[in-house]
Amino acid sequence: MQPKSDLPQGTLDLLILKVVALGPVHGYAIAQRLEQVSRHVVQVPQGSLYPALHRLENRGLLAADWKETETGREAKFYRLTGKGRAQLEKEAASWERLTEAVSLILKLSEGGAE
Amino acid sequence: MNWWQRLVGRKTMEEQLDKEVRFHLEQCAEELMARGVAPEEARRRARLALGGPEKVKEECRDARGTRWLEDFWQDFRYALRTLRRKPGFTLVAMLTLALGVGASTVMFTVVNGVLLRPLPYPQPGRLVAVHGHTSTWNTKAFGEQNLAYPDFLDCQRESHSLVLAGSLFDGGTVSGSGDPEYVDLQEISSNLFSVLGVNVRQGRAFLPEEDHIGAAPVMILGYSFWQRHFAGRPEALGASVTFNGKLYTVVGIAPPGFRMRDSEPDVMTPLGQDSAKFLQSRGPHPIGAVARLRQGATLAEAQAELQLIGRHLAEQYKDTNADRSFVAQQLRPHVGDIGSTLWLLLGAVGLVLLIACANVASLLLARALSRERELAMRVALGASRGRLVRQCLTESGVLALSGGAVGVGIAALGCQPFIALWPGNLPRVEEIQFDWRVLLFALAVALLSGFLFGLAPALRAPARELEQVLRGGGRSVAGGSRRLHSSFVISELALAVVLLVSAGMLGHTLLRLSSLDPGINVRNVLVSRMALSPSTLANTDRIRAAWQDVLERARRVPGVQAVATVDTFPMREGFNEVGYWPTADVPEENKRPNALATSVSPEYLEVMGIPLRRGRFFTDQDRIGSEVVVVIDEVLAQQAFGGQDPIGKQLWMPDMGYGPFVVVGVVGHVRHWGLAGDDQAQVRAQFYYPFAQLPDKYLKRWSELMSIAVRTEVAPLSEVESLRRELRGAAGDQVLYGVHTMEQLADDSLALQRFLLMLFSIFAGLALLLACIGIYGVLAYLTGQRVPEIGIRIALGASPSGVMWMVLRQSLGMILVGVAIGAAAAFAAGRILQRLVQGMQPAELLSFAEMVPVLVLAALFASLLPARRASRVNPVIALRQD
Numbered sequence: 001m002q003p004k005s006d007l008p009q010g011t012l013d014l015l016i017l018k019v020v021a022l023g024p025v026h027g028y029a030i031a032q033r034l035e036q037v038s039r040h041v042v043q044v045p046q047g048s049l050y051p052a053l054h055r056l057e058n059r060g061l062l063a064a065d066w067k068e069t070e071t072g073r074e075a076k077f078y079r080l081t082g083k084g085r086a087q088l089e090k091e092a093a094s095w096e097r098l099t100e101a102v103s104l105i106l107k108l109s110e111g112g113a114e
Numbered sequence: 115m116n117w118w119q120r121l122v123g124r125k126t127m128e129e130q131l132d133k134e135v136r137f138h139l140e141q142c143a144e145e146l147m148a149r150g151v152a153p154e155e156a157r158r159r160a161r162l163a164l165g166g167p168e169k170v171k172e173e174c175r176d177a178r179g180t181r182w183l184e185d186f187w188q189d190f191r192y193a194l195r196t197l198r199r200k201p202g203f204t205l206v207a208m209l210t211l212a213l214g215v216g217a218s219t220v221m222f223t224v225v226n227g228v229l230l231r232p233l234p235y236p237q238p239g240r241l242v243a244v245h246g247h248t249s250t251w252n253t254k255a256f257g258e259q260n261l262a263y264p265d266f267l268d269c270q271r272e273s274h275s276l277v278l279a280g281s282l283f284d285g286g287t288v289s290g291s292g293d294p295e296y297v298d299l300q301e302i303s304s305n306l307f308s309v310l311g312v313n314v315r316q317g318r319a320f321l322p323e324e325d326h327i328g329a330a331p332v333m334i335l336g337y338s339f340w341q342r343h344f345a346g347r348p349e350a351l352g353a354s355v356t357f358n359g360k361l362y363t364v365v366g367i368a369p370p371g372f373r374m375r376d377s378e379p380d381v382m383t384p385l386g387q388d389s390a391k392f393l394q395s396r397g398p399h400p401i402g403a404v405a406r407l408r409q410g411a412t413l414a415e416a417q418a419e420l421q422l423i424g425r426h427l428a429e430q431y432k433d434t435n436a437d438r439s440f441v442a443q444q445l446r447p448h449v450g451d452i453g454s455t456l457w458l459l460l461g462a463v464g465l466v467l468l469i470a471c472a473n474v475a476s477l478l479l480a481r482a483l484s485r486e487r488e489l490a491m492r493v494a495l496g497a498s499r500g501r502l503v504r505q506c507l508t509e510s511g512v513l514a515l516s517g518g519a520v521g522v523g524i525a526a527l528g529c530q531p532f533i534a535l536w537p538g539n540l541p542r543v544e545e546i547q548f549d550w551r552v553l554l555f556a557l558a559v560a561l562l563s564g565f566l567f568g569l570a571p572a573l574r575a576p577a578r579e580l581e582q583v584l585r586g587g588g589r590s591v592a593g594g595s596r597r598l599h600s601s602f603v604i605s606e607l608a609l610a611v612v613l614l615v616s617a618g619m620l621g622h623t624l625l626r627l628s629s630l631d632p633g634i635n636v637r638n639v640l641v642s643r644m645a646l647s648p649s650t651l652a653n654t655d656r657i658r659a660a661w662q663d664v665l666e667r668a669r670r671v672p673g674v675q676a677v678a679t680v681d682t683f684p685m686r687e688g689f690n691e692v693g694y695w696p697t698a699d700v701p702e703e704n705k706r707p708n709a710l711a712t713s714v715s716p717e718y719l720e721v722m723g724i725p726l727r728r729g730r731f732f733t734d735q736d737r738i739g740s741e742v743v744v745v746i747d748e749v750l751a752q753q754a755f756g757g758q759d760p761i762g763k764q765l766w767m768p769d770m771g772y773g774p775f776v777v778v779g780v781v782g783h784v785r786h787w788g789l790a791g792d793d794q795a796q797v798r799a800q801f802y803y804p805f806a807q808l809p810d811k812y813l814k815r816w817s818e819l820m821s822i823a824v825r826t827e828v829a830p831l832s833e834v835e836s837l838r839r840e841l842r843g844a845a846g847d848q849v850l851y852g853v854h855t856m857e858q859l860a861d862d863s864l865a866l867q868r869f870l871l872m873l874f875s876i877f878a879g880l881a882l883l884l885a886c887i888g889i890y891g892v893l894a895y896l897t898g899q900r901v902p903e904i905g906i907r908i909a910l911g912a913s914p915s916g917v918m919w920m921v922l923r924q925s926l927g928m929i930l931v932g933v934a935i936g937a938a939a940a941f942a943a944g945r946i947l948q949r950l951v952q953g954m955q956p957a958e959l960l961s962f963a964e965m966v967p968v969l970v971l972a973a974l975f976a977s978l979l980p981a982r983r984a985s986r987v988n989p990v991i992a993l994r995q996d
Contacts, residue, residue: 047170050134051173052177076134
């Protein structure tokens with residue numbers, strides 16, 4: 001098993017938005033999906049997932065409905081709002097710019113710094 | 115979801131949150147079980163992975179961002195529960211506050227209506243008043259100067275920034291069917307209604323072509339007059355009304371409540387139709403002018419423009435307009451000098467409110483102390499300091515708002531009775547009503563007082579060492595709290611002293627004023643304005659005979675002892691000031707001393723019972739053609755002639771238009787300005803001159819404002835009907851109006867002082883009561899806290915009287931400090947009263963000497979009960995307690 005990474009500050013929201021963008025999903029599934037997709041590299045602290053969901057809902061980026069799961073249990077399903085979609089695109093773009101810049105810096109050869 | 119839904123749907127949200135977290139845990143556990151983990155272990159691991167369901171939930175609640183609101187809601191319900199648990203405390207605190215808030219709201223409602231509400235016209239900020247101005251004019255004594263009609267017309271024509279409208283106040287007799295009635299007339303320019311932005315209720319306003327001499331006589335009726343004479347029937351439009359013997363066609367009816375200079379005109383006619391001579395000259399200045407700023411114009415532009423017009427007129431008409439300019443000012447409601455009285459009362463009521471606040475604060479503080487353990491427990495369980503302060507303030511806020519709501523109720527009920535009690539006419543009384551400002555005021559006052567009295571308990575709540583409190587069981591009293599308590603009591607007492615001493619000073623003033631000699635014998639004297647028949651007034655030759663006839667007819671009425679005509683009588687609005695000089699080299703106008711001039715018929719002295727000091731009063735031989743004479747009062751005799759005998763001396767009075775006058779008698783001084791006002795009046799000297807010697811050219815004007823004074827053998831008011839019948843004249847259109855007795859007038863001249871005394875006594879009584887309740891409550895609480903200590907003292911041999919004295923000494927200390935501070939403040943309050951109330955004497959020691967003991971005794975009495983209770987403490991029980 002590879003060592004797990006802590007999430008950089010502020011990225012949890014972005015990840016949640018991205019997962020929810022794929023279709024209505026409940027909290028437990030979000031946690032599962034994040035771990036699976038990141039091949040268990042990203043460890044979502046489950047305790048901070050729910051406050052984040054509530055915060056996003058409160059800001060109007062997410063909306064929620066109570067629906068039945070395939071096992072017939074009632075669960076709270078989150079989906080993306082229009083505002084949430086716009087936010088996702090904005091944050092994803094800025095994330096990409098940032099990572100590109102960071103990797104460019106990291107690729108500098110030691111001697112070339114001066 | 116908005117915040118309101120959140121608040122209301124709190125319960126649903128809690129349930130959903132719980133369900134969501136539970137779903138997560140179960141899902142997680144099931145998955146683990148599917149992988150073969152034992153159920154018990156699976157649930158444990160699921161909980162571990164989540165990190166404690168309650169903690170997650172708490173963080174979710176925080177994430178909602180409406181946490182403060184939910185806390186507030188919780189505090190609010192908690193406050194309600196706590197207050198309900200102690201109904202006695204809640205009731206006393208609420209009533210105290212309700213009284214304070216209610217009384218201040220009543221006062222503010224009046225202040226708001228009379229002083230603060232804008233004029234009831236559209237865009238009142240664009241309305242201005244236009245006045246004349248000369249450097250020698252004394253605005254303070256005479257008010258703003260009006261305009262000469264030709265000057266007004268010039269301003270109206272030449273101003274580009276203002277639309278001017280003018281009015282002239284007059285009166286006259288409406289006759290025809292029924293009793294003749296003397297009514298108030300406003301002659302107005304045709305655009306007055308449009309300038310003010312008022313629509314006539316029915317019919318139309320005057321047309322510009324009706325605003326000229328010779329146009330068809332038309333009239334607009336005041337709403338009340340229309341109700342009175344036409345019972346509100348629409349047929350009044352087009353009907354004719356006989357006014358001053360001339361037929362007018364009614365073309366419009368003014369809306370209800372339409373007022374000019376705070377009185378509703380009965381009838382209105384076009385100003386331009388008046389052909390009176392004084393309207394054609396630039397000498398007299400009778401026209402009141404209002405104007406509306408034109409679109410885009412500013413007041414400063416209008417000012418500059420009027421100044422320019424004034425300068426042109428001054429060059430053109432040197433003898434009348436030299437040095438005369440015109441000024442525009444924001445149009446303000448006409449309320450006279452009522453403002454100072456109103457603010458004074460609002461201030462006094464504010465003191466009562468402060469006392470109420472101090473009272474509730476000390477009650478709350480006492481309760482906060484007994485709840486110390488509860489608060490300490492909350493801190494121990496993790497409540498932050500800010501959270502506790504918020505909880506305490508919520509509690510006092512709830513108390514304040516509920517008290518305030520009751521207070522608004524009291525104010526709503528009390529406002530009308532209060533206005534009814536007001537002596538004389540309260541200006542703009544129709545504007546006094548509950549509007550948003552009043553409600554805002556009440557809300558602000560309630561919240562502010564809630565904050566004031568809630569702050570002290572709130573701030574000290576978590577300040578103590580937790581452990582000590584939790585262990586100590588609130589047995590010891592910290593010095594800090596005792597000081598805080600004492601400061602509440604001291605401020606209450608000080609405020610009460612201010613109100614008590616003020617009431618005392620007013621009482622003394624009133625006593626002194628009512629014992630003053632008015633200078634006349636007010637018993638059995640009737641005074642009334644009298645309008646001659648309009649046809650007589652139109653013919654100067656008949657006026658003298660007509661007045662003679664009035665006097666003779668009145669004398670024939672049974673029960674009448676003596677009767678006289680008089681132009682201005684004492685203690686009533688209306689006076690003539692005339693400059694005089696005892697030698698022929700009379701100085702210029704504003705350098706001459708002034709005296710009050712009164713034209714009378716010979717029996718006036720007998721009617722009024724004024725004492726004759728020297729010489730003689732007038733006789734029927736003083737008539738036109740004989741030597742012109744005056745009778746002066748003692749004040750004028752002293753001022754004009756010093757110690758010399760004035761009889762036979764002469765007085766030069768250019769304003770009278772004839773003379774010089776020979777002094778033939780000296781009479782006693784009459785308090786013309788009322789019992790209260792006369793001593794401070796600027797002009798006190800008086801003289802009388804015979805109406806019979808008035809030159810013909812003045813006869814008409816004087817007769818229009820004439821009164822008769824009658825001395826009766828029976829109750830004066832019972833003579834009114836017979837006099838009215840006897841004096842109706844041949845055509846039945848002579849009217850008595852504005853009937854008073856001198857006794858009433860003398861009494862009314864002290865009405866304001868009496869009213870203030872009554873209110874201040876009520877306030878002072880309230881203050882005393884509240885302060886006593888306050889001192890009782892605080893002492894009872896403080897001694898209650900000291901029971902164990904007192905128990906020890908008694909066990910060690912202290913006598914009951916010693917213990918009692920100990921408690922009393924503590925209260926006496928507070929009382930003395932309170933009285934000392936209060937006395938200093940009362941001294942300052944006395945100076946304010948002296949400035950604002952006529953006839954007020956400077957703060958006398960007597961008022962202090964009377965009122966302070968009252969307070970000290972009452973306060974000591976209030977402390978007696980707790981002191982006695984302390985002296986009866988049973989040491990065995992006290993020491994075993996807790």
